Each structure stands twice: as structure tokens, then as C-alpha cells.
Amino acid sequence: MNTADLGLPVAVPSTALFTDQYELTMLQAALRSGTADRRSVFEVFTRRLPEGRRYGVVGGTGRVLDAVENFRFDETILGFLRERAILDEPTLEWLADFRFRGDIWGYPEGEVYFPGSPLMRVEGTFAEAVLLETVILSILNHDSAVAAAASRMSVAAGTRPLMEMGARRTHELGAVAASRAAYVGGFHTTSDLAAGFRYGIPTVGTSAHAFTLLHDTERDAFTAQVDSLGSGTTLLVDTFDVAEAVRTAVEVAGPDLGAVRIDSGDLLLIAHRVRQQLDELGATKTKIVVTSDLDEYAIASLAAAPVDAYGVGTQLVTGSGHPTCSMVYKLVARADSEEPGAPLRPVAKKSMGAKSSLGGRKWAARRLDEDGVATAEVIGTGTVPAELADRQLLVPLVSAGTVVAREPLDAARARHIAARDRLPLSATQLSRGEPVLATEYL
Structure with a gap:
């Protein structure tokens, strides 16, 4: 649309x-x-x-x-x-x-x-x-490269949702085109509001590490976000100590916490640990979202991990190593x-x-x-x-x-x-x- x-x-x-x-x-x-x-x-x-x-x-x-x-x-x-x-x-x-x-x-x-x-x-x-030569080639070469990368990532992800979040890694107008092409290739949502406005793509986004660092404590940051967005929000848990952040997140949001996001470290190992911890805390329905420079190979390597969704930026909007066709x-x-x-x-x-x-x-x-x-x-x-x-x-x-x-x-x-x-x-x-x-x- x-x-x-x-x-x-x-x-x-x-x-x-x-x-x-x-x-x-x-x-x-x-x-x-x-x-x-x-x-x-x-x-x-x-x-x-x-x-x-x-x-x-x-x-x-x-x-x-x-x-x-x-x-x-x-x-x-x-x-x-x-x-x-x-x-x-x-x-x-x-x-x-x-x-x-x-x-x-x-x-x-x-x-x-x-x-x-x-x-x-x-x-x-x-x-x-x-x-029409240049404008046609400009559009098709860029968008087809992103769509192909998105398709490969979609295959690797299987039934798990994919979020496009590469706006900050490319030209501001190219970011909108990339969001559109990624959606064609199999992505489900975008962080780019211009793409959501222009093409009707569902948009997502909650907070970054800066929001946590703004507050005096991680608990204060989580409380402010939950008060604003509700317990179904996604809390970013790797600013400091992941285990402590997960515990605090569930204490603040309760067992109905929507999701936690992991943006660094050994994603495979951390995802297993976080899943176990969430289950032990009673947050069995809380999802795990991973980001951090993912590409199709990294996504495939996480197939056996208890991950519920992926956020992809740089590698997607640059065609995963092939930015033109x-x-x-x-x-x-x-x-x-x-x-x-x-x-x-x-x-x-x-x-x-x-x-x-x-x-x-x-x-x-x-x-x-x-x-x-x-x-x-x-x-x-x-x-x-x-x-x-x-x-x-x-x-x-x-x-x-x-x-x-x-x-x-x-x-x-x-x-x-x-x-x-x-x-x-x-x-x-x-x-x-x-x-x-x-x-x-x-």
C-alpha cells in the first residue's frame, strides 16, 4: 500500500x-x-x-x-x-x-x-x-538488492518475525526505499516512520541505551517506560548486567512483560540464559528479541536459540554485502x-x-x-x-x-x-x- x-x-x-x-x-x-x-x-x-x-x-x-x-x-x-x-x-x-x-x-x-x-x-x-534509463536502474538496482537480502534473511528466520531497523545506516531517502524493499522480501515491520507513512508498513520501536543512561537507575528507566507504554512493551536489557536487568524488568512490568531485547554479546548463549531466567521468574510468555549487526548467516546460527524475533539494520540496507544488482x-x-x-x-x-x-x-x-x-x-x-x-x-x-x-x-x-x-x-x-x-x- x-x-x-x-x-x-x-x-x-x-x-x-x-x-x-x-x-x-x-x-x-x-x-x-x-x-x-x-x-x-x-x-x-x-x-x-x-x-x-x-x-x-x-x-x-x-x-x-x-x-x-x-x-x-x-x-x-x-x-x-x-x-x-x-x-x-x-x-x-x-x-x-x-x-x-x-x-x-x-x-x-x-x-x-x-x-x-x-x-x-x-x-x-x-x-x-x-x-528513463538512469532513474529506472537507480531504483531497481537498489531495491532489488535489499529485497534479495531480505528474502535470504526471511528464509533463515523461518516463522520468526523480522524487523527492519536500518534507517540510521543509510541515506535518509534510501532508508525509506530500503524499508519498502525489505517488506517485499519478507520483513514484517520497520522502525522508519517515513516508510510507515509513505507505504503503510507496520512500525515498531521503544527505547535505546540512551534512555536507560538518562535515568539514575535501570529500574527508574524501566519504570518510566512501562508507565508510558504499558507492560506489553519491550525492555532493553543489555546496558549493564543482563541477568540483573531481566530480574528488574520482570519486577517492574510483571509476568506480562511483552519482550526483552538483547543488542550485544554472544546472542546464542545469552538468549538461552535469558529464556531460562524469564521462565523461572514466571514470565513464560515474555518474548526475546535480538538485534546487533545481524545478517542471514547470524540469523541462521540462532535457529536453535529461544529467540522470538530479529531486528536487522546495516546488513539489510546494504544488501548484505551486495548493495547493487x-x-x-x-x-x-x-x-x-x-x-x-x-x-x-x-x-x-x-x-x-x-x-x-x-x-x-x-x-x-x-x-x-x-x-x-x-x-x-x-x-x-x-x-x-x-x-x-x-x-x-x-x-x-x-x-x-x-x-x-x-x-x-x-x-x-x-x-x-x-x-x-x-x-x-x-x-x-x-x-x-x-x-x-x-x-x-x-
Whole structure:
């Protein structure tokens, strides 16, 4: 969901300058040469997954749709471009009326992907499609990286809830996007109120070590928090001595204390000790929440610990070591003239090494076995084989410039869980390995 779903007002700034200068200078040169109106097809894909990852997760599609819709050049932006002498007057006049009027197809948000998957296909004139390159890649690379990390952490956590709490570890706007992507990838809540406001994600948070240190005693701090938030609150118990803090917490809040949080030390050992102590004190329903620089491997190592929930920050918002997905935006087909009905012909970069690309407007489908488990990512041009016709992955997102695929964030979250469940079981292994599905080209 977003604030439109909640009935809340949100300022919508232009996204037109979320771009690299060469997108605009290419536009100017194409306008001068008479090629700007040639019908063109660009595709977003990645040549490889981050090292050791078994699958990728599409994150940020909804934000891309917002960005495309708000890609406008108002007088302030045009004045900036004019003042810097970045573009000539004919190009500035062209931009003044710019609206993307083409079509965009893509993997729906939350879907999994593999090397070569055409995650997004942008069709229109060269002029209008080339302008969207940087903003689309910026969103998809960031959000998909966070969503993939979140997915791996969700697998490691099993049924235990995950709290996103990385706002202080990244850019303030990036933190909101990361919260959204983490929710798509399987997290349950966020500490970031801007993300809660913008996207309707459930928010959580109680107190930090500073609150304990503010008071004369730990008991005073716990009493103040319980008086304010009730006995169902979560008390932070590792500022000083954990055992003493747990005892004090139960004395102050009673056996109905909601939870205790542990933020340092040997989490596995401490969690067992705290669980035993809580049970002995009669607080058998009090939950244990752990934080402290967790990643998917640390979460997996705590699977046997009496932990009820995890809070994850730094490793999540930085993609758990892979903060980008290396997605690219390449021209794969274009017309030979500006005539509206001119046929498209494949084009591709043929440089040496790993940076070549495959030309042609592509479709993608996922082959399944008789049990509904995915066996291959199939990509081709031309006609889709009959046996794959109902398993195509790209869906319409924008039609003739109009967004046609808005959906609640919960739909993307549910889609991801379903898509991940259809992968081979080895997809959920945290050990390093190749992509769990091979990419076949037809």
C-alpha cells in the first residue's frame, strides 16, 4: 500500500533530474540528427547474480511507476539546464512538453529472476525511452538488492518475525526505499516512520541505551517506560548486567512483560540464559528479541536459540554485502526510420568480454515440472512456444503512458513468497552456489 491507499497527502517532486547528463545530451544529438523519433525497445537485465546468490528478487517496480509518472521538466528544472548551458533551446522546448507516452512491460514486483531475465522492457521513441534509463536502474538496482537480502534473511528466520531497523545506516531517502524493499522480501515491520507513512508498513520501536543512561537507575528507566507504554512493551536489557536487568524488568512490568531485547554479546548463549531466567521468574510468555549487526548467516546460527524475533539494520540496507544488482538498460531493437509502422530490427552491443548483449525484443517464461517446481528460466524472441504461453513472466506496467499495474505492497510481498516457494529447495541454501535455475535462450 502507499499513502494514496491511506488517504494521506504526499508531495510528489519531479524525478526528471534523477538522471545522468548524457541521457539529455544523447537526446539533443538525436533530435538534431532526426533519429529521436525512431521506435525503440530497451531492456533491463543483469548478466550475473551477485556472487554466491541463488536467485534475485525484483524490488522497486512500484517506485519505478511513480518515477515515470512524475518525470516532468518544469520551469525550475528547465532554468537549471539553461543556466548551465547543458542543452540548446530546441531541446529545452522539447522537454517542456515531455510525458512518457510509451509502453513498459516487466516482471511484477516480488517475482524472482536470474541472469539474462528481461526484468523490464521499455518501448517508445528513442527520445522518450532513453531519458528513463538512469532513474529506472537507480531504483531497481537498489531495491532489488535489499529485497534479495531480505528474502535470504526471511528464509533463515523461518516463522520468526523480522524487523527492519536500518534507517540510521543509510541515506535518509534510501532508508525509506530500503524499508519498502525489505517488506517485499519478507520483513514484517520497520522502525522508519517515513516508510510507515509513505507505504503503510507496520512500525515498531521503544527505547535505546540512551534512555536507560538518562535515568539514575535501570529500574527508574524501566519504570518510566512501562508507565508510558504499558507492560506489553519491550525492555532493553543489555546496558549493564543482563541477568540483573531481566530480574528488574520482570519486577517492574510483571509476568506480562511483552519482550526483552538483547543488542550485544554472544546472542546464542545469552538468549538461552535469558529464556531460562524469564521462565523461572514466571514470565513464560515474555518474548526475546535480538538485534546487533545481524545478517542471514547470524540469523541462521540462532535457529536453535529461544529467540522470538530479529531486528536487522546495516546488513539489510546494504544488501548484505551486495548493495547493487549490476542491472543494465540496453537498446535491443529499433526501427530504421521515424515512420510509426516501421519494423523493428534487433541491435546489440558486440564488444569483447562479458559486456556483450543479446539483441531482439524478448519474452520470458518459467518452465515448471509436474509438481509445479521451476526447472528453467526460458528467454526468447519471436513466438512463445505453446507449452510456455501461460507461464510468461512479463506483465504490462505502463500502456501508452498510463500506469496500469498499481497494486498494494502486500500483493508484491505475497507474490515473492509464492515465487520463492516454487523454486527448487536448494534455492534457500545459504551456502555459496550457482543460480538455482539455468537460463535457456530460444
